[in-house]
Ligand SMILES: *[C@@H]1O[C@H](CO)[C@@H](O)[C@H](O)[C@H]1NC(C)=O
């Protein structure tokens with residue numbers, strides 16, 4: 564009996580402690596318009612060390628921007644963070660990202676670009692003008708222009724008045740299929756991290772954090788559980804009080820929908836043959852995305868190495884089976900979540916939201 568009491572007391576204290584340590588880790592930001600910062604990131608001056616993961620320390624600069632200092636590449640402004648997808652977007656505080664790309668070295672940091680595309684920088688006299696080549700303003704001067712291209716054809720057809728500067732790998736969002744004739748390389752740089760793996764915890768609505776003070780092990784706390792922590796009596800009242808009306812409403816809705824499906828089917832029947840698909844009105848029941856929009860999403864055919872946009876998601880969240888070599892996958896560009904092309908095609912026909920993060924991609 565004594566042991567039991569001790570056990571319960573310990574358990575109680577343990578719960579109290581984890582609750583307390585979780586409470587001290589409140590999210591913070593450098594400015595209202597800046598990304599919300601929580602584990603694995605932390606703002607050094609605003610959040611205690613135990614609220615962040617090593618390598619994920621941020622700071623706020625003099626104009627309230629969120630800054631990440633990369634060990635071998637210096638400071639970058641953090642433009643956005645996708646905690647569920649374990650991805651973030653950074654840019655140059657001095658608004659010349661291409662200059663930073665010339666000396667980008669991510670080693671020593673927890674971050675990496677998942678896909679990269681080689682860009683060649685070259686330096687031509689300002690008299691050299693070629694259709695489609697747009698100079699990078701912040702690298703060019705009054706008597707020279709600097710360009711960046713990923714097209715070997717462009718590189719091989721440059722006049723001798725253009726000097727090769729450097730070829731560098733640039734992190735890009737998607738595996739690329741097209742060569743870029745010229746780019747000012749100013750859009751935010753996508754970087755991802757593999758460790759700590761908090762994505763799944765975030766998706767489940769939990770709070771990811773360090774297990775203890777002197778460990779880098781993580782735990783997923785406060786995952787919302789259905790109707791737990793509520794006394795049994797209250798639960799009963801809730802079930803009867805909320806459940807019964809909800810079931811009635813659902814039944815009503817179902818009948819209503821059945822009615823509409825039937826009348827919709829009846830309405831469609833006279834339309835015959837080839838015209839059926841062309842003439843069919845935008846469905847009244849189904850509110851998914853247009854086929855054309857779905858078709859436009861980036862497709863990847865997995866190679867033997869099964870390299871994925873998100874290295875840790877080896878399972879299709881819709882059919883729950885593992886990706887196999889040679890399968891075709893599709894990503895929703897807005898959130899970068901990845902699925903079997905067929906699974907997400909069917910899903911988006913019926914629901915206009917991402918099945919993982921529930922964000923709604925634009926309809927056109
Ligand atoms: C930075 O934020 C502080 C507090 O929110 C504010 O007082 C200050 O004006 C901001 N500075 C700039 C440059 O926006």
Ligand SMILES: *[C@@H]1O[C@H](CO)[C@@H](O)[C@H](O)[C@H]1NC(C)=O
Nearest residue numbers: 634635666667668669670671
């Ligand atoms: C990046 O920096 C590390 C450490 O300074 C160095 O060992 C490595 O060679 C660098 N990589 C490149 C591509 O410059």
Ligand SMILES: *[C@@H]1O[C@H](CO)[C@@H](O)[C@H](O)[C@H]1NC(C)=O
Nearest residue numbers: 678679680681682730731732
């Ligand atoms: C980029 O160039 C390096 C060396 O020049 C090469 O090893 C690498 O495969 C290239 N990457 C891509 C994505 O083409």
Ligand SMILES: *[C@@H]1O[C@H](CO)[C@@H](O)[C@H](O)[C@H]1NC(C)=O
Nearest residue numbers: 686687702704706707709728
């Ligand atoms: C391009 O060449 C000019 C001289 O012609 C030089 O001053 C400039 O630093 C060069 N730019 C780059 C990025 O190499």
Ligand SMILES: *[C@@H]1O[C@H](CO)[C@@H](O)[C@H](O)[C@H]1NC(C)=O
Nearest residue numbers: 658659699700701747748749
């Ligand atoms: C880069 O090009 C885009 C259009 O392609 C333009 O909107 C942007 O202002 C340019 N940025 C710089 C720094 O030149």
Ligand SMILES: *[C@@H]1O[C@H](CO)[C@@H](O)[C@H](O)[C@H]1NC(C)=O
Nearest residue numbers: 580583584612613775776777
């Ligand atoms: C973690 O360590 C710090 C000092 O390094 C201490 O102040 C803090 O109380 C510790 N937190 C817990 C939960 O043990």
